[in-house]
Structure formats: C-alpha cells, structure tokens
Amino acid sequence: MTRFMRLTRVATVAMLVISTTARADIAIVINDASSIRQISHSEAVNIFMGRYRRLPNDSVALPIDQAPLKARFYKALVQKDMAEINSYWARLVFSGRASPPQQAGTYEDLVDIVTHNNNALGYVDATQMPAHMHVLLTLSE
Amino acid sequence: MASLLTHFRSRLALRAAASIVLIVGVLGIGFLLLAVHLRAESEKDIQQLRLEGLISTVERTAQIACFLDDSQLAEEVAEGLLSNRIVREARLIRHDGTALADRVTAIDHGSGAPLTRTINSPFEPDKAVCKLTLVPDQDWIDSMVNDATRFLSVALVLQLLGIGLSVILVVFYFVTRPISDISQKLHAIEAETGKKLSPPSGHARDEIGRLVLSVNAMIDRLVSSLSEERRQRLAREVEERRYRTIFDNVEAGIFELDDQGWLLSANPAFCRLFLKGKTPDPAGPPIAFKTLASEGGPTTQELTSRRARRDSGREWEMAVGEGSERRWVNVMVSHLEKGRLQGVAHDITERRQAAEAAERLAVTDPLTGLGNRLGFERRLGIIERYCRLHPDRQHALMVLDFDHFKQVNDIYGHHAGDEVLRQIADMLRDISRRHDYPARLGGDEFVLLLDHQTPRTDLGGLAQRLVESINQPLTLEGGQQVQLGVSIGIAVLGSDTQDIQTLVYMADQAMYRAKREGRNTWRFHDHNTTLTSGSPLLSG
Incomplete structure (x- = not known):
C-alpha cells in the first residue's frame, strides 16, 4: 500500500519534473561509466549513513556530500535535520567503525569528484543535472 | 513467669494494652501480609518499568550500534546497562541470531523474566536491525522487595509498640491511676x-x-x-x-437446767443455797438437780416429762442439807426454750420454821409443854387413819384423873396448882417413849396416847409405875409437900374398839371405874361395864 502510494508519488513527481522541471528533486548520481544503473532507497541510506560502503556490484562505494545541498538531501533521505546528522557522526568518531561521506564544497567540486571517480556517488538538484552522469535514485522532497 | 502472670492479672493498663496490641497485631499481620504482597507486585512493576526505562535510554545508541553492526558501541551499551544493578545480563542479538554484544554480571545470581525489545534502524523506523534483551537480577529485585517489606514491617512494629505504649499510658493515666488512687484512699479511710x-x-x-x-x-x-x-x-x-x-x-437463786435435769448455770445466790457457796465448775462433772435435794423437790421425771415442758411454771418445796444446816427452798421451774429450763429458788426456811412454830404452838399446852386438846385430836385423827390401813396395830389410850387436885389449888393457890401440873407433866414426859403422845386437855385432865407396839401386859406395868410415881410426895417451890392420887383408865384401839370416839369414851369409863373401885389405881376397859354412865371426855 505504502509502496503503491510511494509509486504514485514518484510518478506524480516524475510527471511534474517532466512537465515543469521547476520543482527541485534531488538526484543521486554516479559516473555514466559505472555499470550501476540504479540503487534502492535503502541502499542509499546504508551507503550515505556509513553502514557499508559497497555498491550492488560489490565495488566500493564512495559517497560525496555537497555542502549547499546537504540539509535538503538528508531531510529527503532520512527525514532528519543537520543537527541530528552531525550528532550521529559525532557519536561514531571515536569508534572509527564508520565515517561520514567525503565533503564537496560546491557543486563544481562534486561534479569534478564524480566525473573522475567511477565509484563516487553524489547528489545534485534535479534541475542542475550535469553531463555524463547517471541518476541512480531520485529523492522527492 | 508466674509473677508475670500475676502482674498481668493485676494490672488493668497492662491487660488493656496487651489486648489492644494483640488485636492490632493480628490485624497488623494481616495488613502486613497484604501490603507485602501488593508491595512485591508493585515492586516488580517498578522494576519492569525501570527496565523499560533503561532500554528507552539506550535505545538510540543501540539503534546506531545495530545499524552499523558496531560491536564496540554495542558492548558499550551493554556495559552501560549492566552498571544498573537491576540488570544481570544485557544482550544485543543480530537478525541472524548471532550476538552483537552479550555482557553478564553477578553470575551467581538468579535470573528474572527477560525483557526483549526489537531495535529498529535509526533511519528507517519500520526496519528491525536487532533485538535487545535485558535479563533482570532476580536476587537484587528480591532484596529490593525485601527492603521495602522490611521497612513496612519495622514501621508496623513501631506503630504497634507506639499504640501499645499509648494505650498503657492512656489507661494508666485515665483509669488505673485514679482507681488505685481511690483504692488507696478507701483503704486508709476511717469510715466511722x-x-x-x-x-x-x-x-x-x-x-x-x-x-x-x-x-x-x-x-x-x-x-x-x-x-x-x-x-x-x-x-x-x-x-x-x-x-x-x-x-x-438477787437473793433468789436463779438457775438453768437442760431437759435431762443437769445444771447448766447458776447465780451466786443459788450456789449459796445449794452448793455451800461453791461455784459449779463448768469443766467438772455435771450436777444433777435431783441430787441437790435432801428431801422433797422434783424428780428428774417430773422435770423432763412432756407435761413439764408444756406447763408454764411449777413449784416444789425441797430441803437442802442435813441437821442444823438444813434449809428449805421453794423452787419454781418454767420452760425457757427447747431443752432448757429456768428455775427460781427462794429460801423459805424462816417462813417454814415460823409456820412450824405456829403449828407447834397451836397444839401445845403453854403451861406444861405437853400437847393440848387440839394436838391430841389431831394425833387421834392420824392414828385413826393409820389403823384403818394397819388394823393389827394396837394403840392404847390412858386417861388420867387426879384425886384431890382441887384442894391443892384451894390450899396453896393457883400458882402451886400450876407447879403441880408441871411436875406431873414432867413425869408423863419421862415415862413416855419416843412415839408416845402425852397431852393436857385442860385443867387436871391428862391423857397419854401410846405407841402401837406396847403389849397389854406392859400397859399394866406402865400404868402401875405411873400411879406409883404420882403417889410420891411432890415438893413445891415454897418447900411444901403435896401428895396426889391418880386413877387411870386404859382402852386399846383395835382390840377394844375400832372407833376413836368410842376409844376415848371407853378409856374414860375405865378411869371412872378405877375411881369407883378405890382410887389411886388403874383399870382396863371392861366389856361388862355399862357404857352409859359418866360423861365423855371429848365433849367438844
């Protein structure tokens, strides 16, 4: 049921994006060269929240944060604000078991990292889709 | 123990307090058991809530540890949980059943019912990542329950003691002390x-x-x-x-007898009368009233018969003592109560003696001291009755008549005549034996009534002696010599006649015959002699 709801929502969002492209969804993107075509929402959470750094094809996943979009991204991904996310990572600093994604200061930096690393995953505003990128998952806000 | 029991019985406050403490104690134990039960239940709930609280506290960290499969963090969480003494074991179990962390403390303690909570992913709330199980330390929970129970018990015991003490104090202050106060005052009070x-x-x-x-x-x-x-x-x-x-x-003797005639008590006058002044000894042998009398008095039968009890008062005259000490006592006995007689005794000796003297005087000739006519008649009456009972007994009567006595009076005077009469009386008295009765009937008329035992032959000798002694010349006070003659007639009762009057008459006739036949002699009654002549002595 929820899935159906979500599908409905996704379809609606897709229709909106197609029709207007004005409304900002966030897209998790990867280099076009990667063989990975898509990931599930759960896989996205696992990768970005440090549970494991592994792509579905068993290659290492390298999540990248993009500073201007970070708050929106995590809100969309796990419904948490930055304070919670920071507190989460702070708790894990000492165990060393997991580490936060690599930080990209700007959109350009992100594009640069993803362009040059086939295992890097980043997120962009759906309206600013760079070239040579493949959308793995679109998060609607 | 016994003294404690005595104390308990004798102390109101103690007893009241003990009763109240007992009642409160029984109720208290009931309440305590209930309270302990409820307290144990609530303590279990509290411990349950505490466990829940603990889990809630560590849930976020546990979520993260499970999400990241971070055993170090999981161990940290378990260690933190174990720092609570209520937790004996903390387990974080992955989905595949392997333990992410499992820490145990106080191995020797017992385990309570484990509490398990499913830990979800911190980012996807509908996705379970592992299970957190807490095993409570039952021993510690028990000790907590015990602590709570002990507190309750101590509080209740203290409350009981407090109530008991209060009751003792209150009862003592408001009841016991005033009562013992009153009791002491009452004891010391002089009611009179x-x-x-x-x-x-x-x-x-x-x-x-x-x-x-x-x-x-x-x-x-x-x-x-x-x-x-x-x-x-x-x-x-x-x-x-x-x-x-x-x-x-009192002069009268007063005494009491029992219904057997034994003397019970007596007053001093009675003792003087009957016991020669000695007081009867209560411890000594009992004295029978009957033995006190030497003559007369009531017999025991008379004293104790039913009639004696019924009659109000009866009188007896009795003699006490012998000889010159003989006293006459009038005794009046009346019934006092059952088995008890009361008597009053009066000394009537004087009265009786006076009566006897008067009686004697009445029958005595004042001149000679012999019997007089009245005495002679009485004696005749007695003899008559006696002879009626015993006809074989023969009494003789002698009648004396003096010759020439009238001349003595005429010649020497009445005084000399009296002197002669006295001397003749002395002669008669001398010749008389104990039971003979000489008497002067008047003038020179003398008689001698003789005892029944005298034989007829002796009567003759006696008469002869009498004639002879009277024939002797009598010397008067003045020195004059007087000679008298006497004629004596004799009749015998029983052989001559049975009748007293006839006896006197016959003796009289015999006397006249003696006079006729020569004077100065004596004659028996003779049946041949006419009984018509002469005048009877006893003319009235």
Whole structure:
C-alpha cells in the first residue's frame, strides 16, 4: 500500500519534473561509466549513513556530500535535520567503525569528484543535472 | 513467669494494652501480609518499568550500534546497562541470531523474566536491525522487595509498640491511676469518722467521679447503720449488765437446767443455797438437780416429762442439807426454750420454821409443854387413819384423873396448882417413849396416847409405875409437900374398839371405874361395864 502510494508519488513527481522541471528533486548520481544503473532507497541510506560502503556490484562505494545541498538531501533521505546528522557522526568518531561521506564544497567540486571517480556517488538538484552522469535514485522532497 | 502472670492479672493498663496490641497485631499481620504482597507486585512493576526505562535510554545508541553492526558501541551499551544493578545480563542479538554484544554480571545470581525489545534502524523506523534483551537480577529485585517489606514491617512494629505504649499510658493515666488512687484512699479511710473520698483531680465529673460519689453514699449508709448498731449494742449491754447485776445480786437463786435435769448455770445466790457457796465448775462433772435435794423437790421425771415442758411454771418445796444446816427452798421451774429450763429458788426456811412454830404452838399446852386438846385430836385423827390401813396395830389410850387436885389449888393457890401440873407433866414426859403422845386437855385432865407396839401386859406395868410415881410426895417451890392420887383408865384401839370416839369414851369409863373401885389405881376397859354412865371426855 505504502509502496503503491510511494509509486504514485514518484510518478506524480516524475510527471511534474517532466512537465515543469521547476520543482527541485534531488538526484543521486554516479559516473555514466559505472555499470550501476540504479540503487534502492535503502541502499542509499546504508551507503550515505556509513553502514557499508559497497555498491550492488560489490565495488566500493564512495559517497560525496555537497555542502549547499546537504540539509535538503538528508531531510529527503532520512527525514532528519543537520543537527541530528552531525550528532550521529559525532557519536561514531571515536569508534572509527564508520565515517561520514567525503565533503564537496560546491557543486563544481562534486561534479569534478564524480566525473573522475567511477565509484563516487553524489547528489545534485534535479534541475542542475550535469553531463555524463547517471541518476541512480531520485529523492522527492 | 508466674509473677508475670500475676502482674498481668493485676494490672488493668497492662491487660488493656496487651489486648489492644494483640488485636492490632493480628490485624497488623494481616495488613502486613497484604501490603507485602501488593508491595512485591508493585515492586516488580517498578522494576519492569525501570527496565523499560533503561532500554528507552539506550535505545538510540543501540539503534546506531545495530545499524552499523558496531560491536564496540554495542558492548558499550551493554556495559552501560549492566552498571544498573537491576540488570544481570544485557544482550544485543543480530537478525541472524548471532550476538552483537552479550555482557553478564553477578553470575551467581538468579535470573528474572527477560525483557526483549526489537531495535529498529535509526533511519528507517519500520526496519528491525536487532533485538535487545535485558535479563533482570532476580536476587537484587528480591532484596529490593525485601527492603521495602522490611521497612513496612519495622514501621508496623513501631506503630504497634507506639499504640501499645499509648494505650498503657492512656489507661494508666485515665483509669488505673485514679482507681488505685481511690483504692488507696478507701483503704486508709476511717469510715466511722464519717470521712469522705475526694475524687481524683480532673475526674470530678466523669465515671470515676460518679464512682467516688457512689462510694461516699455507701460510706454514709454504712456509717449511719454502724452508729445505729453501736447504739443498739450499747443499749443491749446496759440492759445485759442490769440483768447480770440482778442475776448476781438477787437473793433468789436463779438457775438453768437442760431437759435431762443437769445444771447448766447458776447465780451466786443459788450456789449459796445449794452448793455451800461453791461455784459449779463448768469443766467438772455435771450436777444433777435431783441430787441437790435432801428431801422433797422434783424428780428428774417430773422435770423432763412432756407435761413439764408444756406447763408454764411449777413449784416444789425441797430441803437442802442435813441437821442444823438444813434449809428449805421453794423452787419454781418454767420452760425457757427447747431443752432448757429456768428455775427460781427462794429460801423459805424462816417462813417454814415460823409456820412450824405456829403449828407447834397451836397444839401445845403453854403451861406444861405437853400437847393440848387440839394436838391430841389431831394425833387421834392420824392414828385413826393409820389403823384403818394397819388394823393389827394396837394403840392404847390412858386417861388420867387426879384425886384431890382441887384442894391443892384451894390450899396453896393457883400458882402451886400450876407447879403441880408441871411436875406431873414432867413425869408423863419421862415415862413416855419416843412415839408416845402425852397431852393436857385442860385443867387436871391428862391423857397419854401410846405407841402401837406396847403389849397389854406392859400397859399394866406402865400404868402401875405411873400411879406409883404420882403417889410420891411432890415438893413445891415454897418447900411444901403435896401428895396426889391418880386413877387411870386404859382402852386399846383395835382390840377394844375400832372407833376413836368410842376409844376415848371407853378409856374414860375405865378411869371412872378405877375411881369407883378405890382410887389411886388403874383399870382396863371392861366389856361388862355399862357404857352409859359418866360423861365423855371429848365433849367438844
């Protein structure tokens, strides 16, 4: 049921994006060269929240944060604000078991990292889709 | 133990307190058991809530640890949980059943019911990542419950002690002390003086005060009845002393007998009369009333018969003692109560002697001291009755008649005549034996009534001696010599006649015959002699 709801929502969002492209969804993107075509929402959470750094094809996943979009991204991904996310990572600093994604200061930096690393995953505003990128998952806000 | 029991019985406060403590104790134990049960239940709930709280506290960290499969963090969480003593074991179990962390403390302690909570992913709330299980330390929970119970018990025991002590104090202060106070006062009070109890302070208007009022009213009644009784006793004592004085000092003898005739008590006058002044010894041998009399008096039968008991009072005259000490006593005995007779004894010796003297005087010739006519007639009457009973007994009567006595009077005077009569009387007295009766009937008429034992031949000798002794010349006081002659007639009762009057007549006739046949002689009655001549001596 929820899935159906979500599908409905996704379809609606897709229709909106197609029709207007004005409304900002966030897209998790990867280099076009990667063989990975898509990931599930759960896989996205696992990768970005440090549970494991592994792509579905068993290659290492390298999540990248993009500073201007970070708050929106995590809100969309796990419904948490930055304070919670920071507190989460702070708790894990000492165990060393997991580490936060690599930080990209700007959109350009992100594009640069993803362009040059086939295992890097980043997120962009759906309206600013760079070239040579493949959308793995679109998060609607 | 026994003294404790005595103490317990004798102390109201102690008993009341013990009863209350017992009741409160039984109720308290019931309440305590209930309270302990409820407390244990609630303690379990509390421990459950605490466990829940603990889990909630560590849930976020546990979520993260499970999400990241971070055993170090998981161990940290488990360690943190174990720092609570309520937790004996903390387990974080992955989905595949392997333990992410499992820490145990206090291995020797027992385990309680484990509490398990499913830990979800911190980012996807509908996705379970592992299970957190807490095993409580049952021993510690028990000790907590015990602590709570112990506190309750101690509180209850203290409360019981407090109640008991309060009851003792209250009972002692409000009941026991006033009561023992009253008791002591009552003990020390001298009721005769009319003193009253005062109520203990502060109890004037309550039940104790009313008790004191009642006691005072009772004392009043007691005192008044006591004084009344004392007054009556004094009156009775005075009365008794009066009667005792009368009893002791009265001239009449007063005595008491039992219904067998034994002497029970006697007053001094009685002792003087009957016992020669000796007081009967109560411890000595009993004295029978009958033995006190030497003559007369009631027999035991007379004293104790049913009729004697019925009659109000009967009298006897009895003699006590012998010889010159002989006394005559009038005894009046009346029935006092069952088995008890009361008697009064009067000394009537004087009266009796006076009566006897008067009697003697009446039958005595004052000149000669012999019997007179009245005495002679009485004696004749006695003899007549005697002969009627014993016809074989023969009494003889001698009638004396003097010759020429008239001349003596005429010549020498009446005084000399009296002298002669006295001397003749002496002769008659000399010749008389014990039971003979000489008498002067008047003038020179003498008779001699003889005892029945005298044989007829002796009668003749006796008469002859009498004639001879009278024939002897008599010397008067003046020195004159007088000679008298005498004629004696003799008749015998029983052989001559059976009739007294006839006897006298026959003796008279015999005397006249002696006179006719020569004087100065004596004659028996002769049947051949006519009985018509002469005049009877006993003409009245």
